[in-house]
Amino acid sequence: MVKHAKPKGFYDQFLRKAPEGGPAAGTTHYCPGCGHGTVHKLIAEAIEDMNIKDRTIFLSPVGCSVFAYYYMDAGNIQCAHGRAPAVGTGASRTREDAIVISYQGDGDLAGIGTAEIIHAANRGENMAVFFVNNAIYGMTGGQLAPTTLLGQTTATTPFGRLEEREGKPIHMAEVVSTLEGPVYVERTTLSDARGVMKTRKAIRKALLNQVEHRGFSFVEILSPCPIGWKMAPVQARSWMKDNLEPVYEVKQFRNIEDKIRKSGRLPEADDAALLDMLVPKMEETALETSILDSEKRIKIAGFGGQGVLSAGTLLANAAIAEGLEATWLPSYGAEMRGGTANASVVLSSLPVGSPVVSSPTALLAMNGPSLDSFESAVVPGGLIVVNSSLVKRKVDRDDVRVIYAPVSAIASEVGFLKGANIVMLALYLFESGAPGIDALKSVLPKLIKKSELVELNLKLIKRAEEFYAAV
């Protein structure tokens, strides 16, 4: 039988409830005949008997049991309505040896917090969930719960729960046991002394699973709410037997005892290893710092797959190697899905202001649509390099310098069509002079790890140089 003296897992005096002490500090805030008090006691005794007080993190929900921390002599965290399984996930992944207990009502767990409980269960989080199902929202004044029975009247189902309107009661223990994560799922009842004893056993079993690191345990406890049900405590218990238990089968759904939940975490990197992982090692280059009189704004545009974004990063890296400031901004997301891509690169001797290139000083057009899109935006006196392998038309502007270069053809002659972007970039560097081609050559081996590819790229640069010399 349940001991009637105050269990040791409770505080001696409930000073969080009644700071001034006195008789109020000796009683709970629950209504007479409420099941919460019983479940609290069973948990508190178990914590004490199993000697896990100093390892326990107890999560209080929002509901009548919001003040569970008045009583539980453990580390206490009060959670937002329905979110305790997520809070518990955060806590148990921070303190892997802690015994994490999530205590929740049916509004909290089966209503607002369904996503959290399902996913915590599915991940098999290391926690014990005690789900107090009283078929009603107690705290807020007796409204419909997801577990309210058909025909049951509540403050928000004054004519009784109707299947056509509110649907049927939800069976959380069954739902949770469809998932593979939990190791232990059981439904118990507080309708009589035998049920209480079974609940006691189930609670201990769930906590033992925590101690043994077995993973996720779920105990649904059918529990009376005499006030919400508008019944006397004795009547409430017989209503449970006659009405609640036929709908919610009292049984064990799962009990896996041979599982240990391993930590998914790798060994923790120390400071040196972390720095090594995070801080890229870039040797200073021996290149001379170049000076730009004015900002250069380059738009590199083409089909996705033509390497316009990587040409942009190479350009920006080359600029940095020469001591310039640089920004690189990609087109991205939905825009990429249309099959076109562009990179905006801004180079300057001063800190770069806007990274947005709306009026390029140079346009590197890898295909026709790119020329169509950006030709008119190029500043007077600017530069347009056109991939004449793919773009058949001429540039309409007569106030810009234009280089027509069959960069795709040049690249495929070298046997590396994908390198057309490098030919294009090299032409730009020969034309602009800052950054210079040496800067590109110096960053290639750092950014391209495969030495054959570096070789190919150097070959492409050579071909670009020959082409440039001829124009």
Add this chain to the structure above:
Amino acid sequence: MTKTLIKGNHAIVRGALLGGATHFFGYPITPASEIAHGAADLFTRSGRTFLQAESETSAINMIYGAAAAGARVMTASSGPGVSLMLEGISYLAGSELPAVIVDVQRAGPGLGNIWPEQTDYNMCCKGGGHGAFRNIVLAPASGQEMTDFAYKAFDLADKWRMTVIILSDAYIGQMMEPVGFPSEVKHGQRKDWAVYGDAESRENLLTSIIMNQKGLSEFNEKLQAKYRRVEAEIVDWEEIQTEDSDYLLVAFGITSRIAATAVRMLREEGIKVGLFRPRTLWPFPSARLAELGESVKSIGVAELNDGMMADDVDLAVKGKCPVDRFNWFGGYVPSAEELVEKVKEAFNG
């Protein structure tokens, strides 16, 4: 210090880990997903914890649990996700838990689009959820600041027991820039209020419910007093050519980059313009703006929203000078030339 060309969204993960972050809980959303990608790689490989949550609601509550258990914890999201987190952010404030949230802003309302806007300003700077609370809001304008702010955010969060929001945007996140990284790893210290699930911390309770009016009123007074101290201690901003300026542009994040170029262009035309760039949006640098409001002829606030920061500038200068508003929405980011035109129109017109 040699610098690496790196995306803001990638740099911030490194800054955070070097700043002592141990846990990342997040849910993917463009344009913040790259932060989750980087965290999934680097937090995991370094033996820290990365977990993809089932929603932003869950992510923020995982943060609540990890922070309560003493972790240095973060997430990254964008408008729709941060909207979902607001209940949790309010609970963090109510329990005075430290956390770091990166908001890589996109355009709204609703699903909007994935281009930059600065319309999460009010949501982040005014608390956002229910109750009278504040978050520390840092506004990076470069890849370097994405790194540096993430590096210091966990110290700030721990020191003040507050949520620190790094309010970035799609461009600052997507942009690559040269970035230098700190060479020292920070670590969080044991917190005497946290719930570790051990003997020493057994007495501790983290909760935000205080049923009696007097108690909750006192708690709120205490929070407000803390916020006043934070305002006095950490407010931060940058000024460019404000000494002799007739016209003062005020802008943050990506817009401040555009404004910096506009200032250069306007100065070339002989118009004396300066730039005031808040690095902290809460606390807002009101006192300094009030001073500048006395010395300049006009102020213009450029932002990718409907004038959310301009409201704060108005409050700061209290009518000492006119405050023009230059606003863009929808993910459209103006060029410096456009801003120059707007300033000329407002100033000469």
